[in-house]
Amino acid sequence: xxxxxxxxxxxxxxxxxxxxxxxxxxxxxxxxxxxxxxxxxxxxxxxxxxxxxxxxxxxxxxxxxxxxxxxxxxxxxxxxxxxxxxxxxxxxxxxxxxxxxxxxxxxxxxxxxxxxxxxxxxxxxxxxxxxxxxxxxxxxxxxxxxxxxxxxxxxxxxxxxxxxxxxxxxxxxxxxxxxxxxxxxxxxxxxxxxxxxxxxxxxxxxxxxxxxxxxxx
Numbered sequence: 552x553x554x555x556x557x558x559x560x561x562x563x564x565x566x567x568x569x570x571x572x573x574x575x576x577x578x579x580x581x582x583x584x585x586x587x588x589x590x591x592x593x594x595x596x597x598x599x600x601x602x603x604x605x606x607x608x609x610x611x612x613x614x615x616x617x618x619x620x621x622x623x624x625x626x627x628x629x630x631x632x633x634x635x636x637x638x639x640x641x642x643x644x645x646x647x648x649x650x651x652x653x654x655x656x657x658x659x660x661x662x663x664x665x666x667x668x669x670x671x672x673x674x675x676x677x678x679x680x681x682x683x684x685x686x687x688x689x690x691x692x693x694x695x696x697x698x699x700x701x702x703x704x705x706x707x708x709x710x711x712x713x714x715x716x717x718x719x720x721x722x723x724x725x726x727x728x729x730x731x732x733x734x735x736x737x738x739x740x741x742x743x744x745x746x747x748x749x750x751x752x753x754x755x756x757x758x759x760x761x762x763x764x765x766x767x768x
Contacts, residue, residue, distance in 0.1 A: 553737070554591045554667060554691040561590030564619045568612040571644045575608035580728040584670065584695060585612030587733075591693055593668035594622040598649075599656045599681060600637050601629075601672045607640035609697065613670065614646045624649035625663060627656040660685050670695040673702030673732070679712045687717055689738045699730030709734040 565586035572581045588596055596617050600606055610626060617624035626649040628634045634651050641648040652659045657677045660666075667688040671681050673696045682694060694709060696702065709719045713736065722734035 554593075554688075554693070554735075556590050557592050558590060560592060560619050561586040564589030564612075564616045567615045567619075571611050571615060571646060572608045574643065575611075580697070580731065581608040581612035583725075583727055583731070584609055585616045587693060587695075588613055588616035588668045589619045591668065592620050592622075593617070593693070594620060595663065595666045595688065596622055596624045596649075596668040596670075597627070597660065597663060597666050597685070598625070598670040599627045599672060599675055600633060601675065606672065606697075607637070609670065610637060610640060610649070611644045611646050613668075614641060614649055616668075617649070618647070626651050627659050628653055629656070656681050657684060665689070667692050668695075669693070670697060672696075673698045673700075673730075678702070679707075682709075683712045683714065687736060687738070691720075691738065692717070692736045694734045694736055696732040697728065697730075699724055699732035701729055702732075707732075709736070715739065 565582050568582045568585040593616065596613050598610060598613055600610060614624055626637060628637055628651060631653060634653050637651060638648050656675065657680045660681050661684050664686045665688040666685050667690055669682070669685055669692060671678050675681065678696070709722055713719065716739050717736045718739040720735045720737050722732065725731045725733065
């Protein structure tokens with residue numbers, strides 16, 4: 552099985568997020584991510600929450616997407632202050648809060664499985680480790696780095712932090728908010744045929760658009 556795009560769910564999630572996020576007056580990041588999570592019919596949506604306005608709007612959008620897909624929405628917060636801020640933002644928008652986990656995001660994400668939509672702020676000190684230790688879904692996973700232009704990791708590439716069981720199919724950096732670096736990751740089930748040899752995956756990066764493409768060689 553793999554993630555399948557459902558435009559009807561994407562549209563519903565987008566419209567509901569537009570309505571709920573009017574009070575935040577942000578860049579449109581929440582609406583985009585809600586439509587993506589809804590459209591890909593994500594069943595395990597995980598976000599690492601940081602205490603600031605745009606994050607609150609994004610959290611609202613992800614909660615709305617989870618409601619449309621019937622999926623589970625998990626929110627990782629660093630401390631009690633962030634938890635209270637998160638819950639307040641959800642109630643202000645009239646949206647039910649996600650399941651909240653207080654503590655280190657890296658340790659918390661290890662206990663989750665089949666993650667098919669993961670959103671992490673690029674400013675988070677454990678950003679790369681959270682992605683590396685996340686147990687991604689065999690159906691495929693959408694990875695999102697918010698505030699990509701503020702990311703502290705120089706020369707970052709998704710392939711550099713993923714395990715051997717995952718491969719980047721495509722990635723793109725979008726000028727939304729302070730940058731969204733989005734990657735579609737597939738489960739890398741490699742089989743070897745003695746008659747044909749072992750397949751190779753070749754990565755090509757478009758220098759103009761920043762898109763990353765992976766093809767079988």
